[in-house]
Amino acid sequence: MKTPLVFLITALSLLTASCTNELESGKDYPALAMGDKTLVFKIDKVMQNETDVKPYFSFFDGVELTLSYKNGEPSRLTFTQAEAPFRVTGKEYVDVEWEIHTAKSPYEIREKETGEVICYMTRDRLVTFPFKLGAPSNQYEYQLLPVGDESENQ
Amino acid sequence: MKRYYRYLTIAALAAIVAGCMEFLAINHPATAPVNTGVDATFDVRIEVNKDIDIRTTPVVAILAPTAWKMAENAVVTYTTSDGSGTKEMRLAVGTDKEPKTGGPWSAALKSRIGLKGNYEPVEWVAFIATTDHNWGPNDQFTGTVTVRFTTGSENLKTNLAYFIGNTQDGVHDDAQYYLLHEQPFETTGGSNATIDYTLPKMCSISPEAFTWEDIVAIKYDATIQVDGEDSPLKGADKVYLMARASYNGETQEAVVDEVGAKTLMAKNGKDKWMLYLYPHEFFGVPAGVKIDNVSFYMVNADKSIEVKMPDGEEFSFPENDK
Incomplete structure (x- = not known):
């Protein structure tokens, strides 16, 4: 009678472990996506403190982040902010190699070559770019979400 | 007599x-x-x-x-x-x-x-x-x-x-x-951004702490009376913001005085208006060039009605960069 119980506990443990591994491997997580994919992120909100100011400006529509994966690993990154009148990153990132650091949440998306943090990503596919503009007490943040279908790389 | x-x-x-x-x-x-x-x-x-x-x-x-x-x-x-x-x-x-x-x-x-x-x-x-x-x-x-x-x-x-x-x-x-x-x-010496009692609050800037490098909302409340008189644009269907910026050590000036989509203020309640703007983009002042001051006033569609300070000056708010 004890044997089935032990078997059940073992099975449950394995199932749980399996789920954890799957989450960590990022099957549904774009930063750790499987296969060759290109994800395009567009601005959903531009937070100024507690206010979303995106609806008042059209120039945020052109801000775009592209993340591509090769063989399930982070590959190339391009961040386009040409239409915005200010830059929220210290430099332009065009077709650079990227990597993700998952030691803490939100995860850090970094340029592989320099180790610079470019932006952050949460498990629900929200990419954020915190930035400052004028008064030090004002907190700004781009919040981007993936748009359209995830395309398979050719 | x-x-x-x-x-x-x-x-x-x-x-x-x-x-x-x-x-x-x-x-x-x-x-x-x-x-x-x-x-x-x-x-x-x-x-x-x-x-x-x-x-x-x-x-x-x-x-x-x-x-x-x-x-x-x-x-x-x-x-x-x-x-x-x-x-x-x-x-x-x-x-x-x-x-x-x-x-x-x-x-x-x-x-x-x-x-x-x-x-x-x-x-x-x-x-x-x-x-x-x-x-x-x-x-x-x-x-x-x-x-x-x-x-x-x-x-x-x-x-x-x-x-x-x-x-x-x-x-x-x-x-x-x-x-x-x-x-x-x-x-x-207090912890708050300075409250200027001397500015008519028919207009305000949001957020309260700001510089002209920030995204700001210029707000106009036409329900506020000045010296017991209604604001001239109370009841207006559309209100436009006319503004000027001095920059580059106040040696240059940019003026936006067109009546159009760019200057059309959004309704923010009955007889309340606001316009969000990023000053560099709004005035066409290049990034990296300091905007020193911004002043503004409101008009109706044909500019026949202007709302300025009681002394006739344009509204102006100092930067408050706390």
């Missing part, structure tokens, strides 16, 4: 109590830290130029932010050259009637002298001498009024005002019957 003499008599009686009054010196700081005691002194000269046979009781009133609670914390004293020593003054109460209006002193001062360009809550608080003086005809003397008060806890910029008069003349129609001093004053 009888009426003529009656008016002449009234005028003569009105002049009886009147004297020649002037400030000899005013010692008042322009700024002070928050929660700090401030001493202000006013040296005055008074000449009683007509025969009076009634006692004269000095009145001193202070216009200050309501939040400072002057009635509770201000102490007013005075000395005169008649050798009677330092005299105290007490807070005027409801039973102390201002003679011209028959109402409380605070209300009389507010209605007859006004709030001196303050658009946030301020109040007149009056103090009355506890001593009557038997000043006689042609008496001349000097005196010093000392006002001690404690500033409030917030950084603010306001126009203080001081009234020095007497209980007989009250807040007279003729300003020679009293002394009035207006004192721009700012408190510093």
Whole structure:
């Protein structure tokens, strides 16, 4: 009678472990996506403190982040902010190699070559770019979400 | 003819109590830290130029932010050259009637002298001498009024005002019957962004802390009256923002005065309007070039109605980069 119980506990443990591994491997997580994919992120909100100011400006529509994966690993990154009148990153990132650091949440998306943090990503596919503009007490943040279908790389 | 003499008599009686009054010196700081005691002194000269046979009781009133609670914390004293020593003054109460209006002193001062360009809550608080003086005809003397008060806890910029008069003349129609001093004053060192009492709040900038490098919302509240008058654009269907920026060390200026989508303010409630803008983009000032100042006003679609400051100047808000 004890044997089935032990078997059940073992099975449950394995199932749980399996789920954890799957989450960590990022099957549904774009930063750790499987296969060759290109994800395009567009601005959903531009937070100024507690206010979303995106609806008042059209120039945020052109801000775009592209993340591509090769063989399930982070590959190339391009961040386009040409239409915005200010830059929220210290430099332009065009077709650079990227990597993700998952030691803490939100995860850090970094340029592989320099180790610079470019932006952050949460498990629900929200990419954020915190930035400052004028008064030090004002907190700004781009919040981007993936748009359209995830395309398979050719 | 009888009426003529009656008016002449009234005028003569009105002049009886009147004297020649002037400030000899005013010692008042322009700024002070928050929660700090401030001493202000006013040296005055008074000449009683007509025969009076009634006692004269000095009145001193202070216009200050309501939040400072002057009635509770201000102490007013005075000395005169008649050798009677330092005299105290007490807070005027409801039973102390201002003679011209028959109402409380605070209300009389507010209605007859006004709030001196303050658009946030301020109040007149009056103090009355506890001593009557038997000043006689042609008496001349000097005196010093000392006002001690404690500033409030917030950084603010306001126009203080001081009234020095007497209980007989009250807040007279003729300003020679009293002394009035207006004192721009700012408190510093608090944790809040400075609240400017002197700016009409029909317009404001959001967020409260900002520089012209920030994204800002310029807000216009047409429900706010100025000097008892409705804002000229109250009830308007569309409101547009006209603005100018000085930049590059104020050596250059950019003006946006078009009526169109760019300047059309969004409704933010009934008769309330706002326009979000990123100043560099709005004015076409290159990134990296400092915008020094922005001023603006509002118009209707054909620009036949303009809303500016009461003095005709454009609205302007200093950067507040806390």
